[in-house]
Amino acid sequence: MTNQQDIMHACPACGLLCDDISGDAIARQQFSCGKAAKFYARVSAGAAPAVGGSTASLAEAVKAAAALLKQASAPLVAGSSTDVHGARALVSLSHATGAAMTHINASSTLRNMKVLQHRGWQTTTLTEVRNRADVILMIGTDVVSHNTRFFERVVWVDEAMFTEPAARKIIYLGGDKLNTKPGVAPDGRAPEVIACASESLPEVVATLRALVMGKPVTAETVAGVAVSSLKSLADTLKTAKYATLVWVSKDLHYAHAELTIENITETVVALNQKSRAMGLSMGGSDGDTSVNYAHTWLNGVIIDAPEWESHDAVVWVNSYSPNAMPPAGTAPVIVLGAPDSTFDTTPAVFIPVATPGLDCHGQQFRVDGSVTLPLTAAKPSDLPTLSQVVALIEAQLKGDLA
Amino acid sequence: MITLLKNAKVIDPAHHKDGVVQDIYIRDGRIIAKPADSEKIGQVHDLNGKIVMAGAIDMHSHIGGGKVNIARMLLPEYQAMRKLDEPEAHICGANCSHHATPNTTDTGMRYIEMGYTAAFEPAILAVNARQAHMEMGDTPMIDKGGYAMLGNDDYLLRLLSQNADQKTINDYVAWTLHATQTIGIKVVNPGGISAFKFNERRQDLDQQHSYYHITPRRILQALSRAVNEIGIAKPLHVHCNNLGVAGNFQTTLDTMGASDGLPMHLTHIQFHSYGTEGDKKFSSAAANIAEAINSNKHITADVGQILFGQTVTASGDNMMQHLNAKVANPKKSVIMDIECDAGCGVVPFKYRDENYVNALQWAIGLEVFLSVDDPWRVFLTTDHPNGAPFTSYPHLIRLLMDKTFRNDAFDKLNLDAQAMSNLKSLDREYSLYEIATMTRSAPAKLIGLQDRGHLGVGAAADITVYTDQADKEAMFAKPDLVFKDGELVVKDGKVVKVVWGATHTAKPSFDLGVEKDIKQYFDRYHTMQMNNFKISNDQIAEDGRNHVINHTQGS
Numbered sequence: 009m010t011n012q013q014d015i016m017h018a019c020p021a022c023g024l025l026c027d028d029i030s031g032d033a034i035a036r037q038q039f040s041c042g043k044a045a046k047f048y049a050r051v052s053a054g055a056a057p058a059v060g061g062s063t064a065s066l067a068e069a070v071k072a073a074a075a076l077l078k079q080a081s082a083p084l085v086a087g088s089s090t091d092v093h094g095a096r097a098l099v100s101l102s103h104a105t106g107a108a109m110t111h112i113n114a115s116s117t118l119r120n121m122k123v124l125q126h127r128g129w130q131t132t133t134l135t136e137v138r139n140r141a142d143v144i145l146m147i148g149t150d151v152v153s154h155n156t157r158f159f160e161r162v163v164w165v166d167e168a169m170f171t172e173p174a175a176r177k178i179i180y181l182g183g184d185k186l187n188t189k190p191g192v193a194p195d196g197r198a199p200e201v202i203a204c205a206s207e208s209l210p211e212v213v214a215t216l217r218a219l220v221m222g223k224p225v226t227a228e229t230v231a232g233v234a235v236s237s238l239k240s241l242a243d244t245l246k247t248a249k250y251a252t253l254v255w256v257s258k259d260l261h262y263a264h265a266e267l268t269i270e271n272i273t274e275t276v277v278a279l280n281q282k283s284r285a286m287g288l289s290m291g292g293s294d295g296d297t298s299v300n301y302a303h304t305w306l307n308g309v310i311i312d313a314p315e316w317e318s319h320d321a322v323v324w325v326n327s328y329s330p331n332a333m334p335p336a337g338t339a340p341v342i343v344l345g346a347p348d349s350t351f352d353t354t355p356a357v358f359i360p361v362a363t364p365g366l367d368c369h370g371q372q373f374r375v376d377g378s379v380t381l382p383l384t385a386a387k388p389s390d391l392p393t394l395s396q397v398v399a400l401i402e403a404q405l406k407g408d409l410a
Numbered sequence: 411m412i413t414l415l416k417n418a419k420v421i422d423p424a425h426h427k428d429g430v431v432q433d434i435y436i437r438d439g440r441i442i443a444k445p446a447d448s449e450k451i452g453q454v455h456d457l458n459g460k461i462v463m464a465g466a467i468d469m470h471s472h473i474g475g476g477k478v479n480i481a482r483m484l485l486p487e488y489q490a491m492r493k494l495d496e497p498e499a500h501i502c503g504a505n506c507s508h509h510a511t512p513n514t515t516d517t518g519m520r521y522i523e524m525g526y527t528a529a530f531e532p533a534i535l536a537v538n539a540r541q542a543h544m545e546m547g548d549t550p551m552i553d554k555g556g557y558a559m560l561g562n563d564d565y566l567l568r569l570l571s572q573n574a575d576q577k578t579i580n581d582y583v584a585w586t587l588h589a590t591q592t593i594g595i596k597v598v599n600p601g602g603i604s605a606f607k608f609n610e611r612r613q614d615l616d617q618q619h620s621y622y623h624i625t626p627r628r629i630l631q632a633l634s635r636a637v638n639e640i641g642i643a644k645p646l647h648v649h650c651n652n653l654g655v656a657g658n659f660q661t662t663l664d665t666m667g668a669s670d671g672l673p674m675h676l677t678h679i680q681f682h683s684y685g686t687e688g689d690k691k692f693s694s695a696a697a698n699i700a701e702a703i704n705s706n707k708h709i710t711a712d713v714g715q716i717l718f719g720q721t722v723t724a725s726g727d728n729m730m731q732h733l734n735a736k737v738a739n740p741k742k743s744v745i746m747d748i749e750c751d752a753g754c755g756v757v758p759f760k761y762r763d764e765n766y767v768n769a770l771q772w773a774i775g776l777e778v779f780l781s782v783d784d785p786w787r788v789f790l791t792t793d794h795p796n797g798a799p800f801t802s803y804p805h806l807i808r809l810l811m812d813k814t815f816r817n818d819a820f821d822k823l824n825l826d827a828q829a830m831s832n833l834k835s836l837d838r839e840y841s842l843y844e845i846a847t848m849t850r851s852a853p854a855k856l857i858g859l860q861d862r863g864h865l866g867v868g869a870a871a872d873i874t875v876y877t878d879q880a881d882k883e884a885m886f887a888k889p890d891l892v893f894k895d896g897e898l899v900v901k902d903g904k905v906v907k908v909v910w911g912a913t914h915t916a917k918p919s920f921d922l923g924v925e926k927d928i929k930q931y932f933d934r935y936h937t938m939q940m941n942n943f944k945i946s947n948d949q950i951a952e953d954g955r956n957h958v959i960n961h962t963q964g965s
Contacts, residue, residue, distance in 0.1 A: 016939050016941070016942075018942065027938050027939050027942050028939065092544060093952070093953060096548070096953060121483065124480075124483060124484060124744070125483065125484060125485075125486050125742075126742065127741075127742050128484060128735075128738075128742035128743040128744045128745075128756070129744060129745075130732075130744070130745040130746070131744075131745075131746050131747075132746065132747045132748075133746070133747070133748050133749045134749075134937040135537075135749040135750050135751075135935070135936050135937045135938075136607070136747045136748070136749060136750060138935070138936075138937055139564075139750055139935055140607065161937060162937060166934075167934050167935065168935070169564060169750065169935055170608075170621070249609075250607070280732065280745075283609060284607065284608075284609045286746075286747055301479055301541070302544070304479055304482050304483050304513075305474070305478075305479050305482065305513060305514050305544075305545045305548060306513055306514060306515070306548060307513055308482055308488075308509050308512060308513035308516070309482075309486065309489065310483055310486075369952075371540065371544065371949070371952075373541070377476065378476050378535070378537060378538050378541075378746070378748045378749060379537060379538070379749065379937075379938060380538075380540040380541050380544070381540075381938060381942050382540075382942060382949060395953070
């Protein structure tokens, strides 16, 4: 049996799910990523259930939560910041209470899902990129604001099977306040930056797609970007052995950004007629991929976006975002979440639950969708899991109804 | 407690029983010999001569994993197809979609309602196995299991290109079975999924891979030998090169020779039985294929019958699905390269009887069924959901058992397709005994489930009771009773008790020394730790419902 210090933990602080976090690094709080440092610095001790802001027993809090849910005519399960096991429990709770279910990242998730459901896409995963990508184009994003160690773990690696990692061509196209420093090659070679504001990306990406498809483009500039530089970018993509076009849906936060994503993915489709290219959707947090996937296999449909005003009770789960709360005005709120939650408004019921990957084991999907990793309890605690608390609430509901 | 099924008309090909009326006794989930008169019988079902078979086993059905879930996501159109004003014929999950790839609850419910008690996911990407098991773990009522995909993973291709010895390959294959909690090994378009990543668009059986300089034939040799030598029951599950291409029957025939006489299973062979004759350069080669199966005793096949209607195809074969995406209906598709391990392609299809190619595909599948002599070597599948959803099995069974019904359907096909098929000259009608063979005894034997697929003493009490009817579709759509591990779970076609089933695996012994090189490969090239690639029994059972049943097979 390996001892606690030898286990490599997978870090659920973002969608990259780096699984090289040693017990030693956690003990000494030494990380190359601020998100990981913040996650592993969290403390669960001292949290207790509360009803109306007053400390209560778990049984009392469960009873209060069940009573509120029983009363509600249109409850909502929201936040849903958890892992696969938590997602299963929340789907079960939504069935038991007739609740709708959504996720804290629903709007950015749905931006991608609209594209998937309208046209489909052609995408790749991190190990393919690590071993094959010779050109990496980031559109409207620096990736590292979401996935700090993207370049460390996927791009500037020591070895790759089919390409020379240090020779990769890194290109940034558009976006706001990008941190392009991680895109500098180990030998100091600077990345190419084609600057434009996020809001100009619809035009710029549409032009890139047209150029890749060989359509005539007569304009000399599009949204301030020289068409000649886009033409040269299109040629770079076409001659790449394995071009990777990266986006982060959270960074494309203007109206109808799904159309920009579709232009990215359809550029990939066009490239794949003759050469090889793939899309890569990065970002991810709060178990968004896990919850959407589990929701899909359990219900047959993807996660939905919330309509806050049409619900009269909210079950809020914030395991990876202890500071997050539903929009003001939604009530009553039952928080089944982070023991270190901070509240501006006292929720009706608060039941601290174990955070998967910190207090308890779990399973989480990586942002690229094909890989699922086990989460291990980095700092085991006695807190009940979300599944256990939901089972108690469901039992209480059944008892009440009987 | 002992349960007695009295006056059962038993059809149990594993014991050569064809309509023998007898009593069946069940205790603790198993079939037992007639107990002493002093023992108390807790529950008696007098079947009055109703037909009794073992629970059916679907040996090839895409029920869980990445591409199946993408298929669910891809087609919200199915939600609009729900007929909310009609009473449900079955218990639906909260969001029952009647989707070709239903949610996990509905998958389990629909299977058990038809008397199926197990289904095997045939294309588990090793790196995606954890997801596949999560979905199968959430699939109630039936037993599950899967075949891990190898043959496009860079680890194996590197071994082969470096002329690694067979023992190293055997150890890697056995290690994969353990790590992925699977019971068989599958190869999809050997070498082709990898070649697509190097911008190749076709991979022929004897064509060298452009990077590794090995042939698909070499991959098939190595893997079929490994599977044989490590001693698992399930022969190598082969999705041949050139899926769906006119003229591909020659590749299929050549593939039969690639294992040097070792057992091999060719899957969804309908999609690999196409000739190039006629004006449209697309014809049936079912006769050639069936003849070759009949004479090559080391070959088994499942058909992958297509049936008309909307479905979605989900395959590991991203090379060929990338070509098929051009005929997607609705016009959308997902193509993925995955983790230097494999790939996937999800493409919706609408098979139409007025379409020449579709109509001929339908006929080709049936021609194969009716022309292969031995029901122990041909299996009833639609390659769910690729040819049609598994819920169409009762219809397919009637097509096989009822010549008039089949010929009436044939008469409605595209006329040019009718002219190119000999289906009407095939008079064969499958018997109940043959149906029981191809859906029970044969799959259990093929996969190595010694205690399933038959009704002998000691067998798991997975039992289906039917009323014999002239309309075989009605008969197989709605059994009277279904028992899962001895518990009555379906009555009159409706679920009366929810159970969760188990996951079947095979874990042959191997030299753990192989892990040293595998770990080094992970450390050098992967984006995850090797240890996280491996799935433990505890993780399969994590939410308290599923558990692993390991089968000791071979020597």
